[in-house]
Amino acid sequence: MTVVEQTTPAAPAKQKQVSQSYWALVWWKFKRNRIAVLGGILLLSFYFGFVFIPEFLSPYELNHTSDFVEAPPTKLHFIDTEGKFHLQPFVYGMERKLDFKTRARTYVEDTTRMYPISLFIHGDEYKLLGFIPSDLHLYGVDQKANPEAIVLIMGADALGRDWFTRILYGGRLSLMIGLIGQVMTIIFGMTLGVMSGYYGGMIDQVIQRTTEFLNAFPDIPLFMALAAAIPTFWSPIAVYFMLTIILSFVRWGGLARQVRGLILSLREREYVLAAKSAGASDARIMFRHLLPGTMSHVIVIATLAIPGMILSETALSWLGLGLRAPLTSWGVLLQDAATVRAIHTTPWELWTVPFILVTILAYNMLGDGLRDALDPYGTR
Amino acid sequence: MAPDMQTQTTEAKAKPRNLLEVKGLKKYFPIQKGLLRKTVGYVKAVDDVNFFVREGETLGLVGESGCGKSTAGRSIIRLYEPTAGDVLFRSRHLGGEGNGLINLMGLPPDKMKTIRKEISMVFQDPINSLNPRMTVSDIVGEPMFIHGQRMGPETEAVIVNLLERVGLRPDHLRRYPHEFSGGQRQRIGIARALSLNPQLVICDEPVSALDVSIQAQTLNLLQDLQQDFNLSYIFVAHDLSVVQHISDRVAVMYVGKVAEIADAEELYSAPLHPYTEALLSAVPKADPLYKSDRIVMQGDVADPSNPPSGCYFHPRCRYAQEVCKLKNPELRELKPDHFVACHRAEELKLEGI
Numbered sequence A: 001m002t003v004v005e006q007t008t009p010a011a012p013a014k015q016k017q018v019s020q021s022y023w024a025l026v027w028w029k030f031k032r033n034r035i036a037v038l039g040g041i042l043l044l045s046f047y048f049g050f051v052f053i054p055e056f057l058s059p060y061e062l063n064h065t066s067d068f069v070e071a072p073p074t075k076l077h078f079i080d081t082e083g084k085f086h087l088q089p090f091v092y093g094m095e096r097k098l099d100f101k102t103r104a105r106t107y108v109e110d111t112t113r114m115y116p117i118s119l120f121i122h123g124d125e126y127k128l129l130g131f132i133p134s135d136l137h138l139y140g141v142d143q144k145a146n147p148e149a150i151v152l153i154m155g156a157d158a159l160g161r162d163w164f165t166r167i168l169y170g171g172r173l174s175l176m177i178g179l180i181g182q183v184m185t186i187i188f189g190m191t192l193g194v195m196s197g198y199y200g201g202m203i204d205q206v207i208q209r210t211t212e213f214l215n216a217f218p219d220i221p222l223f224m225a226l227a228a229a230i231p232t233f234w235s236p237i238a239v240y241f242m243l244t245i246i247l248s249f250v251r252w253g254g255l256a257r258q259v260r261g262l263i264l265s266l267r268e269r270e271y272v273l274a275a276k277s278a279g280a281s282d283a284r285i286m287f288r289h290l291l292p293g294t295m296s297h298v299i300v301i302a303t304l305a306i307p308g309m310i311l312s313e314t315a316l317s318w319l320g321l322g323l324r325a326p327l328t329s330w331g332v333l334l335q336d337a338a339t340v341r342a343i344h345t346t347p348w349e350l351w352t353v354p355f356i357l358v359t360i361l362a363y364n365m366l367g368d369g370l371r372d373a374l375d376p377y378g379t380r
Numbered sequence B: 001m002a003p004d005m006q007t008q009t010t011e012a013k014a015k016p017r018n019l020l021e022v023k024g025l026k027k028y029f030p031i032q033k034g035l036l037r038k039t040v041g042y043v044k045a046v047d048d049v050n051f052f053v054r055e056g057e058t059l060g061l062v063g064e065s066g067c068g069k070s071t072a073g074r075s076i077i078r079l080y081e082p083t084a085g086d087v088l089f090r091s092r093h094l095g096g097e098g099n100g101l102i103n104l105m106g107l108p109p110d111k112m113k114t115i116r117k118e119i120s121m122v123f124q125d126p127i128n129s130l131n132p133r134m135t136v137s138d139i140v141g142e143p144m145f146i147h148g149q150r151m152g153p154e155t156e157a158v159i160v161n162l163l164e165r166v167g168l169r170p171d172h173l174r175r176y177p178h179e180f181s182g183g184q185r186q187r188i189g190i191a192r193a194l195s196l197n198p199q200l201v202i203c204d205e206p207v208s209a210l211d212v213s214i215q216a217q218t219l220n221l222l223q224d225l226q227q228d229f230n231l232s233y234i235f236v237a238h239d240l241s242v243v244q245h246i247s248d249r250v251a252v253m254y255v256g257k258v259a260e261i262a263d264a265e266e267l268y269s270a271p272l273h274p275y276t277e278a279l280l281s282a283v284p285k286a287d288p289l290y291k292s293d294r295i296v297m298q299g300d301v302a303d304p305s306n307p308p309s310g311c312y313f314h315p316r317c318r319y320a321q322e323v324c325k326l327k328n329p330e331l332r333e334l335k336p337d338h339f340v341a342c343h344r345a346e347e348l349k350l351e352g353i
């Protein structure tokens, strides 16, 4: 008995057969979601700008103090007092006045002094990425020619530091804590979740009860308790890492639960039995066969959880329990801005808030788009 | 007591040696209820199953859905840890006891891993049995990788060779399972099962999910491969027509127990168990003019967690008598090499095809 073997329909010669991997399909779907792409681009530029090159983007070095204590944002001008238009924007010199009655500082523009703002100007020295020495700044006034000139697009703080510079540098720690913390959460959550779902029994019980225990605590008091346990004599950088660990430690439970649930259904698939029947180890089954099947879920959950991470850092630092000066993070900056006096005298310090909001919004835009594109509730 | 299958009671006709012997195999799944997950009963999916497979032969394992065929197949290679029983296997790599057979039960993991090279499995579901996130090359090469072969040009050549052998093209190597039809996916699964050069392949309903036309192709392929690779098969199916042409011997299962085992020809022409007769009546006849009454069985397969008393088949059996409700029939060798578990096997004149 012979049956003609025809297993593959003859492919049309012209039509090139491209193998579409799962991720290629996801990318194709994601690309068509404008809002998600916008969120992604925003985040990519935020991370690139704030984490890698804040030194270049800012006109000054982080600790560049000046006499312009609590100065309001400098105005950019194109038209001078004589009504002449300048293609290159400029700022006027600033004169400080002390109002003796209210003891308030005020600044007035000295229209006799004009300082043009240039792009790619040489200024404070820094090391890009920690090792490339440079003194190039995206914009600024020529400090060598006019040492008394200053440009503060978002005003200055109590030490006369450029607030915009501080926001840029602060973004580095805040954004990184979200990302590093989330990566750690993923590692904790996925490993424990897959073990919980795959082994079941005692291991499952222990992991599940632990996550329930952690979830039962309200976040902030738990953070406070843990953060208060960080010794005060630790270096700020050690505090930073400790805080990251604490944030991810408290949050892995939710992810572990989700992963466990997925594993429970995935482990019944026949390909798991197939791998077992070929002699695959538990580790191979868990990490090669089961975990990849949860990736789409995990990416979506993680993306949507990073804002919470960033906000927790901000909240903790704002409460004085997280990062502390001399570290600069958005939470630390908010703490500076959080007194009634500060809101009254230096309202520009609230410029931090829009940065935080845009970051969180961008993450949600991206996360929603990823959810649609990855379709984790779909059939695959 | 289970009959001793090891002693071959047949006449002096030289039969091939036994490759696999399954003795008293049981697999009970606990039923757990309540918060404390207390075990309130057992699903006796496989309950005291005995059979053997000779070298180079195909044993058909047939029964309706839910009879425990898959569970039996999976318990043999310890994908499910059996509740009780012995599985003896003639390994090429591991020496056995006196008779050359090694007991797989209680074998330490490293030795069991060696056995996994020699017994492989083809699964029923062509969609679920291939990892959707792995390429064909990864899927077919995985068993080799697990057993220490590095991925390289040589391994790839082996994979290409296997693919060609099962009727797929080398350019399928980098594709993903979802790009293939059901029949092609089953071929991928077959290539994978052959990758470690096994002696025994357990085919768990490899064609049930395929179109009828593709079924024949796939069966032909399996038969060709059996010749070329010198394989033995345990071939699971839920009706007797599928295994008719490829089985040397057939075992019929009902609710976790073996009802009848015999040479295929004999089982089809002269069945001794009423359940076999009922299954046979559903097999399409070669002669369209020949009309036999299809035996319609009443009700469904008994629930293996709460089986009927006596003979599990009695509520559906048209020959059932009082004794059938009281006593569970044992599997006994009524004729040489023909085992049956029925109280009335001697007296009944059953119709085959």
Ligand SMILES: Nc1ncnc2c1ncn2[C@@H]1O[C@H](COP(=O)(O)OP(=O)(O)OP(=O)(O)O)[C@@H](O)[C@H]1O
Residues within 6 Å of the ligand: B029, B043, B044, B045, B063, B064, B065, B066, B067, B068, B069, B070, B071, B072, B238, B304
């Ligand atoms: N993991 C499990 N846990 C509990 N019960 C199970 C499990 N696997 C199978 N069973 C039960 O054991 C019995 C036999 O199942 P099995 O899958 O072996 O049957 P089958 O003969 O292969 O049927 P099918 O033709 O549908 O594949 C069924 O009643 C099933 O519900």
Ligand code: SF4
Residues within 6 Å of the ligand: B273, B274, B275, B311, B312, B313, B314, B315, B317, B318, B319, B320, B321, B324, B329, B341, B342, B343, B344, B345
């Ligand atoms: S033992 Fe009785 S009920 Fe069971 S198959 Fe034989 S005749 Fe039918």
Ligand SMILES: [Mg+2]
Residues within 6 Å of the ligand: B069, B070, B071, B124, B204, B205
């Ligand atoms: Mg089955």
